[in-house]
Amino acid sequence: MIQSVDRAARILHELGSGSPTLGVTELGGRLDLAKPTVHGLLRTLEQSGLVSQDVATGRYSLGPRVLQLGNAYLAGSELRSRSMLRAGALARQVNEAVWVTVLVDDAVMVVHHEFRPDDAVQILEVGATVPWHACAFGHAIAAYLPQREMEALLEAPRRALTGRTRTEPETLRKAIATVASRGVAVENQEANVGDGGLAAPVLDHANRVVGALGVVGPAERLLARQARARLTRAVTETARGVSRDLGASRLLPADGRLSHR
Amino acid sequence: MIQSVDRAARILHELGSGSPTLGVTELGGRLDLAKPTVHGLLRTLEQSGLVSQDVATGRYSLGPRVLQLGNAYLAGSELRSRSMLRAGALARQVNEAVWVTVLVDDAVMVVHHEFRPDDAVQILEVGATVPWHACAFGHAIAAYLPQREMEALLEAPRRALTGRTRTEPETLRKAIATVASRGVAVENQEANVGDGGLAAPVLDHANRVVGALGVVGPAERLLARQARARLTRAVTETARGVSRDLGASRLLPADGRLSHR
DNA sequence: CGTCTCTGTTCGACGATGCTGAACGCTTGA
């Protein structure tokens, strides 16, 4: 691993999480690096447009080029492009907002957001992240991850986002097992009070989980008994369709968990 | 400038423009680097999530983390946050889609997109880029750039996107002079056939251009004589309002061009 | 209004660290 590149990436990560602008000294403190080292890295990153400096204050922030890269990632994402049509159809069919998400570290990130057809004003959540343990998408992905990676997720520390967030390893392990047997994950106000979700995993041609697809919205509307049954069927069918498009062969067997290796 | 970091940034840039997936050999060829060098850089970038490798083909593409960074850039962008309210008001007032853009290299990038209130289905263009010379936003920014930077833009090679795209340095110089004297730039189907735009610059507390704000839409609707006059007034007023919010003092003097050192 | 402390920045020398050519499996296509 190349030291300076890794440090540069850590700087970008630091600028991207928490305070939007940071000074050289502060960055050096957080990453345990000497001031001139951070300075050199920042100047290089600035020249590439990945970071920009406020000439007035001297502080640094992320540069516009990272947004351009983010857009390029979306444009090139196979999961996204392959799921857009089916996600749109699902949104119209069940009249709910649809998300397509991937796992990045210990959070799921929205790569596609299909608006609920009936609502006029909605905010786009593409690029937003939610801790994996607090949403249906995270559970759906975790349930089909190789054992080792799933354990890694369970071992990391977690914090509660609402009063209903499940954080205990054993509780989560049980929840994941249920997901694996049913093929769908359900979340009830574990990330935001009032909101719920329902998601199923998406597999690729090697039957690996590459993400999850599902619906989000008011918990009371999504999780009412009738709606829930209808949504479960529609979501699993759509996710299965996307998986098939990606070349997956073993499509959510009845016993859930796929064998890995 | 740190060599390895610069090379890593060039790799990201290469992955972000053009082909969404590239192999080690191909990247090495494009950047004139030895294969193992590229490999080492890619492995480091992959570990940070900025790049991800398709395990089946071995090829590399941008990773999900760049999208997360892009989102963080948007969240921290002062221009964006300071212009959102006024952009929304402008969109409702003139019933057109509104863009807020910044200059990155030789293109303008959309950092905020306010939908046209009347249209149901529209695609979000945040993160999209347009060559500076082919749109009103680019002209608006160029006209208020320090002389040296403006000359740099004019010296770079340009290509036509439509039959109406202006590419000659002298033609552009004249167009920019007009923008500087009027405070607004107008574009008529120079980037996409059928589309037009109308934009004004946004200045910061040191009276530097930080971006442009304006409307986009069908050229025939935007550029009809009456609409054009009304839009010009509304756009300049909104851009001036954002500039004031950012602390600018010299607000688009009558003679246009600001003195720069 | 001076002073002091903090910032971001420059400099130079040390030595760790990243670069490279050659060689390795592996898959793909002929």
Place this chain on the structure above:
DNA sequence: TCAAGCGTTCAGCATCGTCGAACAGAGACG
């Protein structure tokens, strides 16, 4: 079956990045 291309590994040399100390400027404070 073979050959050509891929991504990957290795080890040695020289480069290149790192760090402590010192600098200039801004801002806060008395």
